[in-house]
Each structure stands twice: as structure tokens, then as C-alpha cells.
Amino acid sequence: MLYEGDPEHLRTVVATPNLPNPQINPSLLKLKHRIGHGLFGDVWLATHHQSSHDYDEYHEVAVKMLHPIKEEDIPKFMVRFEDLFLKFRKLPSVCWLHGISIISGKASPQICIIMKFYEGSVGDRMAKLKGGKLSLPDALRYGVGLAKGIHEVHMLGILALNIKPTNLLLDEHDQVVLGDFGIPFLLLGVQLPDPDMSLKLGSPNYMAPEQWEPEIRGPISVETDSWGFGCCILEMLTGVQPWFGKSVGEIYNSVVVKQEKPQLPNGLPPAVENVLNGCFEYDLRNRPLIADILHAFESSRDAVFNDGEWIGLGSRISADRTLGGSSYSTWFLTKDHLQVGDTVRSRKMPNNCKNMAVPEGTVVGLEKDTDRCGFVLVRVQGIHNPLRVNITTLERVTSGLSAGDWVHLLDPNGNRNHSFIGILHSIDRDGAVSVGFIGLETLWKGRCSQLQMADPFFVGQFVKLKANVFTPRFPWVHKREGIWATGKITQILPNGCLIVHFPGKFVFKGECNSYLVDPAEVEHVSFDTCSTLVDKYQHVEDHHWAVRPLMIAFGVLTAMKFGFIVGHSVGARLKKGGGGGGGGQGQDGQNSGGKSKWLPSHVANMLAREGTVTPVTAR
Ligand SMILES: Nc1ncnc2c1ncn2[C@@H]1O[C@H](COP(=O)(O)OP(=O)(O)OP(=O)(O)O)[C@@H](O)[C@H]1O
Numbered sequence: 001m002l003y004e005g006d007p008e009h010l011r012t013v014v015a016t017p018n019l020p021n022p023q024i025n026p027s028l029l030k031l032k033h034r035i036g037h038g039l040f041g042d043v044w045l046a047t048h049h050q051s052s053h054d055y056d057e058y059h060e061v062a063v064k065m066l067h068p069i070k071e072e073d074i075p076k077f078m079v080r081f082e083d084l085f086l087k088f089r090k091l092p093s094v095c096w097l098h099g100i101s102i103i104s105g106k107a108s109p110q111i112c113i114i115m116k117f118y119e120g121s122v123g124d125r126m127a128k129l130k131g132g133k134l135s136l137p138d139a140l141r142y143g144v145g146l147a148k149g150i151h152e153v154h155m156l157g158i159l160a161l162n163i164k165p166t167n168l169l170l171d172e173h174d175q176v177v178l179g180d181f182g183i184p185f186l187l188l189g190v191q192l193p194d195p196d197m198s199l200k201l202g203s204p205n206y207m208a209p210e211q212w213e214p215e216i217r218g219p220i221s222v223e224t225d226s227w228g229f230g231c232c233i234l235e236m237l238t239g240v241q242p243w244f245g246k247s248v249g250e251i252y253n254s255v256v257v258k259q260e261k262p263q264l265p266n267g268l269p270p271a272v273e274n275v276l277n278g279c280f281e282y283d284l285r286n287r288p289l290i291a292d293i294l295h296a297f298e299s300s301r302d303a304v305f306n307d308g309e310w311i312g313l314g315s316r317i318s319a320d321r322t323l324g325g326s327s328y329s330t331w332f333l334t335k336d337h338l339q340v341g342d343t344v345r346s347r348k349m350p351n352n353c354k355n356m357a358v359p360e361g362t363v364v365g366l367e368k369d370t371d372r373c374g375f376v377l378v379r380v381q382g383i384h385n386p387l388r389v390n391i392t393t394l395e396r397v398t399s400g401l402s403a404g405d406w407v408h409l410l411d412p413n414g415n416r417n418h419s420f421i422g423i424l425h426s427i428d429r430d431g432a433v434s435v436g437f438i439g440l441e442t443l444w445k446g447r448c449s450q451l452q453m454a455d456p457f458f459v460g461q462f463v464k465l466k467a468n469v470f471t472p473r474f475p476w477v478h479k480r481e482g483i484w485a486t487g488k489i490t491q492i493l494p495n496g497c498l499i500v501h502f503p504g505k506f507v508f509k510g511e512c513n514s515y516l517v518d519p520a521e522v523e524h525v526s527f528d529t530c531s532t533l534v535d536k537y538q539h540v541e542d543h544h545w546a547v548r549p550l551m552i553a554f555g556v557l558t559a560m561k562f563g564f565i566v567g568h569s570v571g572a573r574l575k576k577g578g579g580g581g582g583g584g585q586g587q588d589g590q591n592s593g594g595k596s597k598w599l600p601s602h603v604a605n606m607l608a609r610e611g612t613v614t615p616v617t618a619r
Helices: 007-014 071-089 122-128 136-155 222-238 248-257 270-279 290-301 533-541 547-575 581-598 601-610 613-618
Strands: 029-038 041-052 055-066 097-104 109-116 168-170 176-178 343-346 361-366 375-380 387-390 394-396 406-409 421-427 432-436 444-447 451-453 462-465 478-480 487-492 498-501 514-517 522-525
Touching: 029 055, 041 109, 055 097, 071 097, 071 109, 122 168, 122 222, 136 168, 136 176, 136 222, 136 290, 222 270, 222 290, 270 290, 406 432, 487 514
Parallel strands: none
Antiparallel strands: 029 041, 041 055, 055 109, 097 109, 168 176, 343 361, 343 394, 361 375, 375 387, 406 421, 406 451, 421 432, 432 444, 462 487, 462 522, 487 498, 498 514
């Protein structure tokens, strides 16, 4: 009577003190047939028998039977689920949960999540349409529903992760409900039988770069779901799955290694195009939040359409993309909403160690507090009138720290397997912080008193392993016996992981010259800080693999020239005559001038400045 597929009715029921127990006795479930088989288990159509002294009912339900997990991990999962069960039931855009059950599988017990049975999914609907794609108005409408569902899940501190059209179920009002409410997230830290760990956090075609190796390229965060959202909308609009036809390895290569993005179709409303472009930023911090996406989709859904075609007028919003991941997107710059009284300073650019000239000040007025690119009034000591400053050029400072700063974890115990240097992702006004560290799948949460500012790293800097690091976290290049090579930072991931190239290493075609580096294990090297001539030369050698062979060739030629001159003058003296010396000198002078052209000019200049040529050629 109460549980007949009527979530609205149930929402009022669960609010009563007589709270339902999420655990369902497996003997009350009768599996009828399998509806589908997914990466996280099978879904069955089943009946759930419910009875009490005044009713006796059978309800049609969907049972998601998860793959077996280690028996000792079952209680861990159950505690997480039971903690969230009632909260999930209050979410209108998340599938209605009947409960959870543990049935004895062939080898080990299996967790079954019992859900309301829905008639179909967005994926099913697309499969029935010509070309397998939805009209733009439908895609926008489902997009709004999906964004709401993801937002609701985020409000509970959970990530959806497994977002794809078959997991977007449709209720009787054709509204989207999330069929997977974050099962991969609830499984974090639980051991799966599948040795391919990359599969456990989502479905490959829809996975964000950091989702493949969250401990290395992570953390996974709310913006990870923005990527999955973008993939779903793309599939709805084109009828083609992102990376269709590629193997799992090829998708990994495209998304993670080559840092490719799926192609967007033409003709989208500008706000939608802009937000979808942002969803496919490699650095998750540059992606829009689900609230931004919802705003763009809601505003475009209500715009003018003609036979499903966008006929909106007005200027196109310029694509808000970062160039080569080297700068911040507007999504990044406007994530923090400034308030009157906040301490602010000019924002540091990601690849520039120089802070901008505007010093620390206090926000005394908001000109347009709802506009993404609004202005604030900042009072700066020593300047009479407040300055009017664009919010995207400012960063909020709390306890001396701002989002984006490099931080060092002060951990007296020190027994951790994650790096102790990372990047601050957010700092609340009350001092609560979240930090990305290598070795952690999700953001580390703590207090700002546990952190200290660390020296920043920048793209383009040269780094080498610290002297006390003998077994680095990731493989590193050896130059010669006992000497570690120096590498150049080419990218910095959101957890502070450095991607380093070794320009001094000769690389065969197709060989990878990209290495991951823990920032806690390296130090910055520059020409100015190399103390000895030999160090300076070695630093020059690390700029390009050709330096050493050129130096050797140069040395050999110098030696030959020297031998030739000596031989010539000795011969001349023996002959007590001569005449060819002047001509020979002229020829040599010309040759040496020509040889200097072989060296890259900055390397040649450095060598000339430091006089390193002679000792090197002798080696
Ligand atoms: N509560 C439900 N009611 C009706 N159909 C459902 C329900 N939950 C899932 N399904 C359907 O069952 C099928 C299999 O779902 P399942 O989630 O196992 O597979 P998947 O979506 O392909 O993969 P994954 O395991 O990664 O989620 C899908 O077509 C899905 O739409």
C-alpha cells in the first residue's frame, strides 16, 4: 500500500519517526530475468514481497547485483550505504531506493541494491530514434534533469562518476533520474576482483582524464562529473558515443596521454557550447561546476527554437578555453565568490612566478555580485580611494593562503603514503581547506593550520631529484652512473604531480619522454644556482641531447687544429722556411666561426660567457 512506486508518497512516509530499515531479507526477493550487464554488475527485474498484519504485496523492482567484493569489505560498503539511504530517498532526481540485500553468490556473498523499476532510460530512447540522437530541445531538457541529479548527489558529498545515457533512467513524467547514484564512489577503497583498476571508477568512454588514475593524475572531484555530463550531452546530440570504436587502451591514450577532447557539434546555443567546451578541459579546475552547467542549460532550454534548430540571435560567447592548459579558464577564475570584507590580492598566473603589482587589500564593495566577470571595490593601504578591480584578476587570501597555492602538509606522524607537497584547491573563510596530493584519489580535507606555504613550481623550470631521494615514487632518468638527469617541467597536474621531459635525453621516434614526478622529491635547478663550472656545464647539457656530441666534435676539431698548427710550425722550423702559415690561420678562423653555428644560440652564449668550452672538450 505504501511502497507502490510512489516516491512522493514515500518521501512523506520516511519523514516519520518509524524509519524504514534499508536491509531487505534476500528471501523476499525473487529474481525474474536479467535486464542488463554492466561494468559494476548485473541488473535484474525482480519482485519484492512485502507483508505485514494488514497487507501482503509483491512489487516489481530492479536489482543491481554488484560484482563480488572481498567479504571483509562488505560491512564497510553497507555502513556507507545505510548512512546515505534516507538522504538518497529525499533526492527527486535520483532513482528511488527500496533497500539493500546480501545474497550468497557462487563464490562469495554479493551486494544487491534494490531500486524502483523504471520503464526505460535515455539510452533506450535514443536507440529507438532515427540516427540514435535526440533533438536539441530534448537534449537540453534531459541535460537540465541530469545536472539537477548530479547536483543533488554532490550536495551529499558524493560524486556520481558513472554518468552515461543508459544510467539516466526516465520516470513516468519523462524526467531524468540518476540510475547510478555514485556506486563507484561508494566502492572507493574496496577491493574488486577485476585487476584492471582503471575500470572501477566509471565507464571508459565517459571518463575524465583524472578518473583513470586518480592517485596519480587526480584527484577526482565534483568537476570530474562535469566531463561525464559533457560526454552524455554529446552522445544525445550526435547519437555517437564519445571515442566510439576505440578500445579501452586507445581511449586512455587519447584522453589521458594525448589530452584530446571530444568534438562538439555545430549550431549549439552559445551558452551551451561554452559550457560544454569547459567540460572537456584537461585540468579539472578549469571546468565549470554543475551549478554553472545547470544555469547555461536552463537559460538555453527556454530560448527560441524552430523545429529543434537553435535560432537565437545575439553575439556568440567566445569559447572559454585555455591554451595548452597553460592558463586559467573563466570557470576557474570565478569559482570563489568574493564578499565584502574579504582580503584579496592580485592573482598569480600559473606559469609566472612574478606576482602582479596590486598588493593586498580588502573588498569594500561588490559592483555586480552575480555576474561572472563583475567588478569589486578594493581598499588598498596608502591609496585614498578604493580601486575598481575585475574579480577574475583577484584571489581571496585566508590565513595567508589562496586557492592554487603550493602547500606543504605539516604532519608530525609522517606515516602516509601520499606526497606532502600539493596544490590548494579551496580554502573556506573558516579555515577549512581541500588539497590535491599525489597518492590520494580524492581531495584531502583539513584545516589551514595543518599547512604551510611551499615553494611553487612552474612550467619551464628545470628540476632534479633531491640528494636524499634514492628511490623516487615514479621512475626517473639516469644520465650516467650515479647521476640523475635534470628534467624540464612541461605540465603541472591538479594534485601537484609534475610532468617532466628530459631534453638532454636522446629519444628514438615513438619513445616516450614524459615522466611523472612527485614535487616533494625534486628541487629547482637553474644556471645561476649551479655552483661550479662542471655543474653549469651539466645544466647546459640537460638543455638538449645534442650538446654533448657537439662538444666532443668541437673538442676533436680543436685538438686536430692544434695538432695541425704544431705539426706545421715544427715542420716549418725544420725546413727553416715557410709561407703557408698565414693562409692556414685564415682557413681555421673561418672554420671555427662556422662551427659555432651548430650550437643553439643560448647554449653557445652561455658557454662563451662561462668559458666552459675548454674544460669540456678536454673530457
Ligand atoms: N532501476 C532500473 N529500472 C529499470 N532499468 C534499469 C534500472 N537500473 C538499470 N536499468 C537498466 O539496466 C541496464 C543495465 O544497467 P547497468 O547499470 O548494469 O548497466 P550499464 O548501465 O550498461 O553499466 P554500469 O554497470 O556501468 O552502470 C541498462 O539498460 C539500464 O538502463
